[in-house]
Amino acid sequence: MLKKLVTGALLGSMLMAGAATAADYKVDIEGQHAFVQFKVNHLGFSWMYGSFKDFDGSFSYDPAKPEESEVNIVIQTNSVDTNHTERDKHLRSGDFLNVRKHPEARFTSTSVAVTGEDTMDVSGNLTLNGVTKPIVIAVKKTGEGDDPWGGYRVGFEGTTSIMLKDFNIKQNLGPATQSVEFMLSLEGVRL
Secondary structure: OHHHHHHHHHHHHHHHHHHHHOEEEEEOOOOOOEEEEEEEEEOOOEEEEEEEOOEEEEEEEOOOOHHHOEEEEEEEHHHEEOOOHHHHHHHHOOOOOOOOOOOEEEEEEEEEEEEEOOEEEEEEEEEEOOEEEEEEEEEEEEEEEEOOOOOEEEEEEEEEEEEHHHHOOOOOOOHHHOEEEEEEEEEEEEO
């Protein structure tokens, strides 16, 4: 019995020590210190910028072991905003995001590879328009520390690019408009 108690205490201490090193963060949506933005070339003439206004997420991060980080983001596709009402309606239609059938897009990380000081490649699965494909987001840590309200925060920015046809978006606006670049900025508050 004593052996079981000692073993249980040791195991509990090890688990608590592991939990103390990695921290869980909630993306600061309430204070809107997070953005999911994108740009797509318009017929080879200019860039069209947009964002998703409604999303949420969380991540775990340990600066001593960034390769063990995990990220989960859920985007409400109906919240697409390109500053043009008629275009946004078209983007929500079956030609593009098909928001009635697929109201959410989701990114779930599968691995993290450290690429330099405060930089990493976050691999994961993006589900968009009912299709799930692996993508890689190039990420840079932008800052970390105590905030003025007694909390602790860490921030990251990332970029990635996807091909529309990979996610069953078949609307063809010409060869210059086949890919979309995403720019992400996430500030997390430690839980």
